[in-house]
Amino acid sequence: MSEHANAHVLNGPELKGMEEYRSLMDVFHAAVKQYADNPAFTCMGQTLTFNELDRLSANFAAWLQHETGLQPGDRIAIQLPNVLQFPVAVFGALRAGLVVVNTNPLYTEREMAHQFKDSGARAILILANMAQKLEKVLDRTDIEHVLVTELGDLHGLPKRFLINAVVKHVKKMVPAFSLPMAVPFRSALKLGASRQHREVERQLDDVAALQYTGGTTGLPKGTMLTHCNLVANMLQARAAIGPGLDEGKEVVIAPLPVYHIYTFTVNCLFLMETGNHSILITNPRDLDNFVKELQKVKFTAFIGLNTLFNALCNREDFRRLDFSRLHLTISGGMALTKAAASRWEEVTGCPIAEGYGLTETSPIVSFNPIDSIQLGTIGKPVAGTAVKVVDADGNALPFGEPGELCVKGPQVMKGYWNRAEETVKVLSGDGWFHTGDIAVLQEDGYIRIVDRKKDMILVSGFNVYPNEVEDVVAAHPGVIEVAAVGVPDENSGEVVKLFVVARDESLDETSLREWCKKELAGYKVPKHVEFRDELPKTNVGKVLRRQLRDEETAGRA
Structure with missing residues (x-):
């Protein structure tokens, strides 16, 4: 049970090991030295050992240092799906002292332009499939250096040519683009191999990554995650999950995107630091090929989320797999339903x-102890972490009473990038981060979430912020007013539903969805549209999203 500092706070155990590291690079160097010949990452049948990851990331660091004017602290955007280039680029960039800006490859041009400009990224590594979008927005950014990679670039011959040719010429997945200054990633690695990279000293308080999130409102903000934040969370993951792992011997399925903070910390840091082998799944939506990949691997651990567990358990080919070695399954990113958990275990x-x-x-804030899982809870606070729930006035509430969940610990961000006013709204002077989630602290040390951030929509584990969707829809000339809410969906947990007041009856659902597809990533595009004469509002004219959600819930009951 967690030790209680007082009657209203839950504290995780003591965090140990921080004194071993000055930065993420210390973590990396220790891992590649200890596990040199072990497999680190595999994707589409190609494996990188820890030695190869060390060598290739050093080559990339050398190219960045000798062939660009980038200085420590400058930002580099990495816009890739789960491919071997991702860990190479991340650790290469960090070795050069740069700040990694993880970017969703599903982003539209509008979303890309905002993130690149806001972060001040001066360089980008992008998959060729998305390069046409970059071409269209490049002049709206500060990007000076462009690297382009193709899907199979880190595979050997002839497989590399085969993968890249199929993607480009057979599947037609690489629209033509013109980026004259672009450097092929393979060329950068080759040139970097002929140069010597310089190790860059970074401190724990230096920013390592800008991870974009919208909080609950507005355009996405860059969350400043320092070397301290990420090292601490890696050690917290080791303390919470590590006892269930055989270090250096686990084979872990990683279907969730590495640009997402969940997989970034767990697979790129914690599992790498413990010498384990991550199997990167490039496109988990392609369930046919996903299961074929699983058939080839004797996996021991699986990291996923509720919708993926459901989708896989509904497949006969998945149910026929050999699960005899599987001893650890971790869920995050969205709420786990008891039905999905029971089915997966069955x-x-x-x-x-x-x-x-x-x-x-x-x-990571909390985790269910492997040997004492309590379904329906989010577990206990991880090491070095304190949690409390507060009322509307900020007063700590006793156990059993719902309130806003607040978190304090070394993993809490430095703040929002260039958003001091937004930072002080959620991060108190004494270090408590206000999550916006409503929770109950139990006497036994476990935490239950009873309501999510009031307006955020969670589609297959991805945050969708109503303000962003509404801004896009409101720009349509046929729309007077709009509200976006999340509604339950069997496949993705939730989907976006629009309530629209139209200027005339000619506006229809299809045209609105097409409008959204041009400006929003696919998971943000509304699945349902309902036209109304008016929307419910407060006495000061603010649209009552909660009332619309409640009406929707009542209608489905």
Whole structure:
């Protein structure tokens, strides 16, 4: 049980090991030295050992240092799906002292332009499939250096040519683009191999990554995650999850995107630091090929989220897999339903341990002890972490009473990038981060989430912020007013539903959805549209999203 500092705060155990590291680079160097010949990452049948990851990331660091004017602290955007280039680029950039800006490859041009400009990124590594979008927004950014990579670039011959040719010429997944200054990633690695990189000293308080999140409102903000934040959360993951792992011997399925903070911390840091082998799944939506990949691997651990567990358990080919070695399944990113957890355990024989976190907490706040899982909770605070729930006036509430969950610990962000006013709204002077989630602290040390951030919509584990969707829809000339809310969906947990007041009857759902597709990533595009004569509002004219959600819930009951 967690030790209680007082009647209203839950504290995790003491955090140990921070004194071993000055930065993430110390973590990396220790891992590649200890596990040199072990497999680190595999993707589409190609494996990088820790030695190869060390060598290639050093080559990339050398290219960045000798062939660009980038200085420590400058930002580099990395816009890739789960491919081997990702860990190479991340650790290469960090070795050069740069700040990594993880970017969703599903982003539209508008979303890309905002993130690149806001972060001040001076360089980008992008998959060729998305390069046409970059071409269209480049002049709206500060990007000076462009690297382009193709899907199979880190595979050997002839497989590399085959993968890249199929993607480009057969599947037609690479629209033509013109970026004359772009450097092929393979060329950068080759040139870097002929140069010597310089190790850059970074301190724990230096920013390592800008991870974008919208909080609950407005355009996405860059969350400043320091070397301290990420090292601490890696050690917290080791303390919470590590006892269930055989270091250096686990084979872990990683289907969730590495640009997402959940997988970034767990797979790129914690599992790398413990010498374990991550199997990167490039496109988990392609369930046919996903299961074929699983058939080839004797996996021991699986990291996923509720919708993926459901989708896989509904497949006969998945249910026929050999789960005899699977002993750890971790859920995060969205709420785990008891039905999904029960089904997964029935199919695989392995229970699911659910955790909780946010971008602003690097992300892990709490985790269910592997040997004492309590379904329906998000577990106990991880090491070095204090949690409390407060009322509307900020007063701590006793156990059993719902209130806003607040978190304090070394994994809590430094703040929002260039958003001091937004930072002080959620981060108190004494270090408490206000999550916006409503929770109950139990006497036994476990935490239950009873309501999410009031307006945020969670689609397959991805945050969708109503303000952003509404801004896009409101720009349509046929729209007078709009409200976006989340509604339950069997496949993705939630989807976006619009309530629209139109200027005339000619506006229809199809045209609105097409409008959104031009400006929003696919998971943000509304699935349902309902036209109304007016929207419910407060006495000061603010649209009552909660009332619309309640009406929707009542209508489905």
